[in-house]
Amino acid sequence: MAGPGLTLLLLSAASWAGEKRDAVLELLGAFEEPVAQKNLEALGEGVDAELMAIADDHAVPHSRRGNAVVALQFYPTDPVHTFLVAHLTPGNDALLRRKAAHSLAAFGAAAVPELAPSLADEDAQLRIAVAHALGRIEDPAARTALEARLPTESEPAVKDAITKALGTGTP
Amino acid sequence: MNKARWTQLGLSALVWGPITIVVACGGDKDGELPPDDELQFEDFGTIPLSDTGGYVEATVTVPDGAVSTMAWCGGFGDGALGAVWTLTDPSGSVVYTGDAPDAGGFRSDFLDDLVPALIPVTPDLTPTPGAWTFQWFVGAGSTADPKCGAVHRVDTLSDPATIAVDLVFVSVAGLDATSAQSDEAFQAAIAQLESEWANAGLTPVFNYLDFSGDTAKYSVVDIVGDDYGEFNDLLRTSSPDIDRVITFFLVEEISSDGATILGLSGGPPGAAAVHGTSKSGVIVTTVDLQDEPTDVGKIMAHEGGHFLGLFHTTEMDGTRHDPLGDTPTCSDGDGNGIANSAECAGKGAENMMWWTLTEGVATATDDQSFVVRSNPVSD
Numbered sequence A: 001m002a003g004p005g006l007t008l009l010l011l012s013a014a015s016w017a018g019e020k021r022d023a024v025l026e027l028l029g030a031f032e033e034p035v036a037q038k039n040l041e042a043l044g045e046g047v048d049a050e051l052m053a054i055a056d057d058h059a060v061p062h063s064r065r066g067n068a069v070v071a072l073q074f075y076p077t078d079p080v081h082t083f084l085v086a087h088l089t090p091g092n093d094a095l096l097r098r099k100a101a102h103s104l105a106a107f108g109a110a111a112v113p114e115l116a117p118s119l120a121d122e123d124a125q126l127r128i129a130v131a132h133a134l135g136r137i138e139d140p141a142a143r144t145a146l147e148a149r150l151p152t153e154s155e156p157a158v159k160d161a162i163t164k165a166l167g168t169g170t171p
Numbered sequence B: 001m002n003k004a005r006w007t008q009l010g011l012s013a014l015v016w017g018p019i020t021i022v023v024a025c026g027g028d029k030d031g032e033l034p035p036d037d038e039l040q041f042e043d044f045g046t047i048p049l050s051d052t053g054g055y056v057e058a059t060v061t062v063p064d065g066a067v068s069t070m071a072w073c074g075g076f077g078d079g080a081l082g083a084v085w086t087l088t089d090p091s092g093s094v095v096y097t098g099d100a101p102d103a104g105g106f107r108s109d110f111l112d113d114l115v116p117a118l119i120p121v122t123p124d125l126t127p128t129p130g131a132w133t134f135q136w137f138v139g140a141g142s143t144a145d146p147k148c149g150a151v152h153r154v155d156t157l158s159d160p161a162t163i164a165v166d167l168v169f170v171s172v173a174g175l176d177a178t179s180a181q182s183d184e185a186f187q188a189a190i191a192q193l194e195s196e197w198a199n200a201g202l203t204p205v206f207n208y209l210d211f212s213g214d215t216a217k218y219s220v221v222d223i224v225g226d227d228y229g230e231f232n233d234l235l236r237t238s239s240p241d242i243d244r245v246i247t248f249f250l251v252e253e254i255s256s257d258g259a260t261i262l263g264l265s266g267g268p269p270g271a272a273a274v275h276g277t278s279k280s281g282v283i284v285t286t287v288d289l290q291d292e293p294t295d296v297g298k299i300m301a302h303e304g305g306h307f308l309g310l311f312h313t314t315e316m317d318g319t320r321h322d323p324l325g326d327t328p329t330c331s332d333g334d335g336n337g338i339a340n341s342a343e344c345a346g347k348g349a350e351n352m353m354w355w356t357l358t359e360g361v362a363t364a365t366d367d368q369s370f371v372v373r374s375n376p377v378s379d
Ligand SMILES: [Zn+2]
Pocket: A031, A032, B302, B306, B312, B355
């Protein structure tokens, strides 16, 4: 899954590894508080690279790797976009796929073609995450994708998520 | 089953429930579960409330010998918020007001649907016998008139205290209520919980149960925006065999707007000994069980602490602290908006109720121990 772009990105991330790691990991490991944009920004430059390094570090507990992917929504750059699309690909870790789907919503309409196919993924929890993500994108294409999936979706919990996403348009 | 003696399986897990092997019993109460007959319940029925919000009042009669009282009003809907607004003791003194929520020996933060009010949450305000007046404020958006009630624990305070814990397996990768009892990672989590709670004077006794509801729905508990409906609905399924028990629902993940949160307690404080409500237990994320099992034990210890009446010693931003007198406090020393563990070393970052995961075995203070041992579910 790691193409040349991603490899370069990770090499670049390595130069930051460790510098802000403890501070970032602590925010990612709060008991009840999802990591907030203002708290990451307060740590200064280079946090996006640190987040990508943490997300791919198998020595880091799963929840914090996933939260690193979620926190990347606050850094809507091309390298982050590439990183998230790569992590949504089938065959990757299930938790990280869900988190990548969530963060891709920050890219708006541009992410709809990347998210929509995962509404048919075999993992029901991923389908729920994608429904939530598409529900956050205020673009007709996101709505069309959700409406197209609804009649064929068999899992009640996913149907519920799609219905909610269509009903509110926002999380 | 309710009066089963303690059984000890595997590492150090104490287990009660439908277990066939009885290996050991002991403790200060001869292995008995907390008896329900030490609880006295009051039912105030349904109290009318306008859908634009308003105040709800109940006179709560604390009996002689009570070590704790939990009064509650709720069922007003997941879309409305409420809190205790005033608390008046039997002498007529107003001992708490929402105008000064961090003053005095009581605390009530705004909660959706149901608001438990626990005494004590500090040693400074204990349930003296007589008629107390609890007044709750409920904001706009209620969907039903609240039902209100109270439970009093008439007992003596033990140290250590026994506490019964129902472990409900909703979705824990590859584990169920049977296999978890001999699973190395799960038992490491339990050992961590026991070590941290021992520092708070609590001895847990466990009952392993499989979840009988909609696992597909609740394996990932989704909180979306202000919609805590799924979280509340899972807690509403709590229906233990005895009243004095704390229910831990073990799920793969709690997702809050996409982010994994490690755990969440009803309340705090939780609806102690009152079951089937939106505040009747704790939900624990277990996605790290294989990577870092002791973290899962830490989550259980921390969230259980919230349920029993503890708050963060210092909140993440360093501006708010718990109401206890002997817990260390810390503030944001470097001005980046976060009271982090490095700058708060020795000032709360080692405590079970620190806002983020701690290193090693977390500590607890005497006041924290007093609060959790006093709770109606403890014995
Ligand atoms: Zn907490």
